[in-house]
Amino acid sequence: MEVRRLGKRFGKETALDGIDFTVDAGELFGFIGPDGAGKTTLFRILTTLLVPDAGQARVLGLDVVRDLWEIRRRVGYMPGRFSLYQDLSVEENLRFFASVFGTTLEAERDLIRPIYAQIEPFADRRAGALSGGMKQKLALCCALVHRPDILFLDEPTTGVDAVSRREFWDLLGDLRADGLTIVVSTPYMDEADRCDRVALIQKGRLLGVGTPASIGAGYGRPLLAVRDADRHRLIRALRAFPHARSVFPFGETVHYTDERADRSAADLIAELTTYLSAEGFADAGVEAIDAGIEDAFMALMGGVPEAA
Amino acid sequence: MSAGVAIHARDLTRRFGAFTAVDAITFDVGEGEVFGFLGANGAGKTTAIRMLTGLLSPTSGEATVAGLDVFRQADGVKRRIGYMSQRFSLYEDLTVAENIRLYGGIYGLSDRQIRERADDLLQRLGFAHAAGERVGRIPLGWKQKLAFSVAMLHQPRIVFLDEPTGGVDPITRRQFWEMIYEAAAGGTTVFVTTHYMDEAEYCDRVSIMVAGRIGALGTPTELKQRFGAATMDEVFVRLARPTEDAA
Incomplete structure (x- = not known):
């Protein structure tokens, strides 16, 4: 897939602005960003459901505007909202999607077996009566049933609990191992590590593209994890430190960066430890850590939340 | 944090036909506590929250919320709690100011209270310039912060937050949690669900529902x-x- 300077407006709203990236065959590529970043608009253009206003996009070597019918035959698309027929059973949905693409469930059973096996006990159940995790697996089967050459999944794990999310990513990992190219979007930053490469997207622009490790490595300044039992007070104390650049709660720790770019991590640890003990934190811990995707994303946002 | 009990549930149970959605759960939540209510999809969280907010009668067991019985005083419970969810909180076709006025009215605040609290709220959030904006047009992160403030408008003793940060950008997500801490520091009990496991770390205590x-x-x-x-x-x-x- 190759996308160049892609743009899309809706009236005065710019949904996508100068989007550039490529996806190699066999890659598991993730778009990471909050709601409203432009992920769905991008996916709809790439699957030929929307026409871009600017730039070009080629999927499987085909142009998304000129070659839409050929692309539609060859992509699998799982939209963000559950879009199967709620009144048809699990098996009826699968047969329907197979027949639309001129094949049969029997002919494709081997391909989808690993996933279908998990929902087969409920083959007769109405799709509308499935639990969230099962709906998601059925939708994945339906998107795969015509053996697509590339699979688009728009926020497949949104609103899904941590265990089901993990299982779903395991399934995607298996599909990738079989050679399928997969493009997936998610608002969960921790899912970036499951991708070969990711693009960080915010307000219609790409903030960065690369492997999860390279995006973290590009953070460019020491990052410290500070911990204390009284996290709320710790955050306020760190914010009050005269050289604080960013202070964000992060699970059981607080991530800190300093505005003085020339200080080493060791210097900062020493300084902060002294400062915190003077502030009455008897056993606060301070250590240097590697930045993750979420740290990088917040830094690329400029350290401030999105504005209207 | 005071030692008072904000939520008290004993053997709280709800069945739908043959299916037991909530099976004799027992727990207490203290006043001013940030209580994380986690569980897989389908584990019974939503049913439990609907009972605690007076929207659904329990099949058996007992629960008091803000000192009132959820069986017999469901309407009183509703007046003493605030509620916001990811799916629905504010009316998208009304402006920011109109939403505040509507909810203030629903919660029985006087015009003057509404005016004062609206001004204060918009000031604190830095939204004063956006008061006339339709809610459907403001970014999700703003909307969620506004929805939380609106849920707190009548100064409830307990606020229920159902996945308040889903899909929100990572910086706003953290600002949202600072608002939660502030509410708790002011004595409000916060009962919150989330699928972000790092947010579970931000809670004073966490319960995990399983089946x-x-x-x-x-x-x-x-x-x-x-x-x-x-x-x-x-x-x-x-x-x-x-x-x-x-x-």
């Missing part, structure tokens, strides 16, 4: 020790088997 029951309850540190896990994510994965056949 209608409370599978574990404790401080994040206690739970990590008990399950020999480094993170709350690991605790959750060990404990919460998704109940796929419970659809």
Whole structure:
């Protein structure tokens, strides 16, 4: 897939602005960003459901505007909202999607077996009566049933609990191992590590593209994890430190960066430890850590939340 | 944090036909506590919250919320609590100011109270310039902060937040949690659900529902020790088997 300077407006709203990236065959590529970043608009253009206003996009070597019918035959698309027929059973949905693409469930059973096996006990159940995790697996089967050459999944794990999310990513990992190219979007930053490469997207622009490790490595300044039992007070104390650049709660720790770019991590640890003990934190811990995707994303946002 | 009890549930149960969605859950939440209410999809969280907010009658057991019985005083419960969810909180076609006025009216505040609290709220959030903007046009992160403030407008003793940060950008998500801390520091009890496991670490105590029951309850540190896990994510994965056949 190759996308160049892609743009899309809706009236005065710019949904996508100068989007550039490529996806190699066999890659598991993730778009990471909050709601409203432009992920769905991008996916709809790439699957030929929307026409871009600017730039070009080629999927499987085909142009998304000129070659839409050929692309539609060859992509699998799982939209963000559950879009199967709620009144048809699990098996009826699968047969329907197979027949639309001129094949049969029997002919494709081997391909989808690993996933279908998990929902087969409920083959007769109405799709509308499935639990969230099962709906998601059925939708994945339906998107795969015509053996697509590339699979688009728009926020497949949104609103899904941590265990089901993990299982779903395991399934995607298996599909990738079989050679399928997969493009997936998610608002969960921790899912970036499951991708070969990711693009960080915010307000219609790409903030960065690369492997999860390279995006973290590009953070460019020491990052410290500070911990204390009284996290709320710790955050306020760190914010009050005269050289604080960013202070964000992060699970059981607080991530800190300093505005003085020339200080080493060791210097900062020493300084902060002294400062915190003077502030009455008897056993606060301070250590240097590697930045993750979420740290990088917040830094690329400029350290401030999105504005209207 | 005072020692008072904000939520008290004893053997609280709800059945739908043959299916027991919530199975005799027992727990207390203290005043001013930030209580994380976690569980896999279908584990019974929503049913439990609907009972605690007076929207659904329990089949058996007992629960008091803000000192009132959820069976017999459901209307009183509703007046003493605030509620916001990811799915629905504010009217998209009304402006920011109109939403505040509408909710203030629903909660029985006087015009003057509404005016004063609206001004204060918009000031604190830095939204004064956006008061005339339709809610459908403001970014999700703003909307969620506004929805939380509106849920707090009538100064409830307890606020229920159902996945308040889903899909929100990572910086706004953290600002949202600072608002939660501030509410708790002011004595409001916060009852919150989330799918972000790092947010479980921000709670004073966490309960994890598994198939209608409370599978574990404790401080994040206690739970990590008990399950020999480094993170709350690991605790959750060990404990919460998704109940796929419970659809």
